[in-house]
Amino acid sequence: MKKLTYLLPLILAFIACDTTKDDVVEEEIIDEIPIIEEYGYTLNDFNVIRDTIRPGDTFGVILDANGVPQHKIFEVANKFKDSFDVRKIVVGKPYVLLNSKDSLNTTQVFIYETNKIDFAVVDFRDTVNCYTDRKPIRFQEREASGVITNSLSQTMEEQNLSPYMTDRLANIYAWTVNFFHLQPGDRFKVIYTEKFINDTISAGLEDIKAAYFEHKGKPLYAFNFETDSVKHVADYYDEKADNLRRAFLKSPIKFNFRISSRYNLSRRIKYYGYKLRPHRGTDFAAPMGTPILATADGTVTKSERRGGNGNYVKIKHNSTFETQYLHMKSRNARVGQYVRQGDVIGWIGMTGNTGGPHVCYRFWKNGKEVDPFKEDLPFSKPLPVEFHEDYFAFISPLREQIDCIPF
Template sequence: MQLIARSIALAYNNLPRPHRVMLGSLTIITLAIAVWRPVAHHDSEDDYPEKSIVKKIQLDSQQASSSLPEQANSLLPEASEPLDQPPPAADIPQDELDDKTENEQGIHEYVVSTGDTLSSILNQFGIDMADISTLAAQNSELRSLKVGQQLSWTVNDEGELQRLTWEKSRRETATYDRTDQGFKASMQTMAGEWQDQVLKGTLDGSFVSSAKAAGLTNAEIGAVVKALQWQLDFKKLRKGDQFSVLMSREVLNGKNEQSQLAGVRLRSGGRDYYAIRAEDGKFYDRAGSGLARGFLRFPTLRQYRVSSNFNPRRLNPVSGRIAPHRGVDFAVPMRTPVLAVGDGEVVVVNNGGNAGTYVALRHGRQYTTRYMHLSKALVKTGQKVKRGERIALSGNSGRSTGPHLHYEIWINNVAVNPLTAKMPRSEGLNGSDLKQYLATVRQIMPQLTL
């Protein structure tokens, strides 16, 4: 070894002075790199089109564990969702109309539309495919859903399906309850008499109090609000505004058992607003045009790669506990324009916390969208926005380890999968459906006098 060292030293001393200086410098640089090695973030070049930004996230005392390896403190993009972010009801201002538009606690509702199947309906709300398959296999009649029928269901705290109710007609309802062997079906048939009733009123105070004074129940008030939600802001109605509501009610032994909104007319500021129910269970104007405002599928100008999917039963890889991922993460570059997916009102602009800078929009009375980990909000609370309008720039704020956009959609305060959710569409009726609807309009219109 000593002989080798003397040979290297002799060869080094025989080199010209410039060469010795260069070789010595390279040796020092090499030793410095060996001692100080920066932490590398192993993302592919496709993950983030612009330069990646890596952040260290300090876990709280409940999440940190001595059994976790040290590198767990540096979260991966797949673990960067706003853990335990509360539902919209916790941070979005509520009013008395919300009490009338939300479903009964824990019950989710859906009206069957064209192209729907049991699987496509339940899966967008995060129901496990294994439960859906078991339910359909044991009850084959559920494969014959019809447009306009209503489904409602309940889940437990783990998001597992517990009961499904299928209103096959106004008289016949099927219920499927979870058992150890799967789902047990039962049938209920109502024997009451359906009667049409017109309820009229004039605003003196809020719409809710005025509607109650006219004889509408809470559920019926909620139905009216949902039917007209895209046309007007109920909070801006004025004293003296008038309304006329046609309800179809089932009367059994002198009591109203259930009801269905057939049509409504509301006059505000000298203008009339109408919503009339069609056979598909949706509401249209007098000409058969859709009332809902269409939504964009994605909150960006183009579709980006999904880095983390919607998963309401997700097991967080860092904390080891259930932390629902109630939206999708898009791997977008820093400061990518974020768009409002539909017409609505800005109800939250927040900075700080796990979600970082985030914006929440309310669309009508049923739909809420949230956009998180932003670098900058471009809107203010209370501002009205249009579909496609820029509301923010994407970023890496809050609990995040790389630039991305976390995007959520909530329907009736229930998170749905933004990639598969059936969003409102502004399309109207046509063909035989329009002809049938216009015949219904001619029957209902004379009853909605003020």
């Protein structure tokens, strides 16, 4: 009896732990499928095909191979040219097909990316619809700084900054800093905005809000200020509200050029028997296809090809100054067009009388051709006084912020 009393707790414990398979309830774990939304569609509802335009591809070929009826393809090609011209799809551009989730796998939506941000949509469901749209963009303010050791572009690369930053800074300081003769130890700071697509993909530099450049020990501030919020007219001014731009750029070429022939009224050339052949322009030699820039704001008065000038453009800036750009490969300006300083008006070529790729830059003052490098050219107009109060209030926190950025 004592023996059974001793074993009784063990027997009861065994009975309590003896469960059958029927008593076990397994909780089924179901992974939730994330909802993917892009281009305004829920991609989970389709079979998604991503590809790029290949050589030989056409809009019709792509859609025909994916079950879209010919009459719908023709409708898009003929009816929606203004929103999406199917003839202008470019090799290498990405596109997306949203196909039906059935055995036919027919394309219901075609999406063509014109660039990183903009895209065109052709929806074949029910009534054919075509429209353009943009991916969501977020702007993030960022800061950067650097010390020049070799060149500005190399310093930008070392800092993992956009190559467009070099171009933007060169434009801002075009008349105050010679970027072809930077010195080791020159340094810069920038406050800029960067674009992001869908919050994660960088779409590059948007704008420089403020900059500081120290060249040969001289500090140079620049603040981007908008004077017309309707037309979005903005310019860069220093801490005293003076415009950083001259009325004219020093050169119609940005980078990678050399002056191959200067303005010289006493020029004599051996090939022509040392006869007097005045050169009333300045030749800027550069590789074929290099962009040629308008050196100042103005209205195009001539854009044609004629004789020794080849392809050329002439611009009237005001009642005093005119400029002319000769030997272009092709022109990018039409008569009557108003161009801004820095606009691309053509590309370096060899048309007309020329022995190599260059642009002959001619400069008129009061109807007479002169040497622009010997002229005391005016600065652009300073910020009008009526904007001063707003301007100084606007730049005060920016200056404090940029002064606090370490090199």
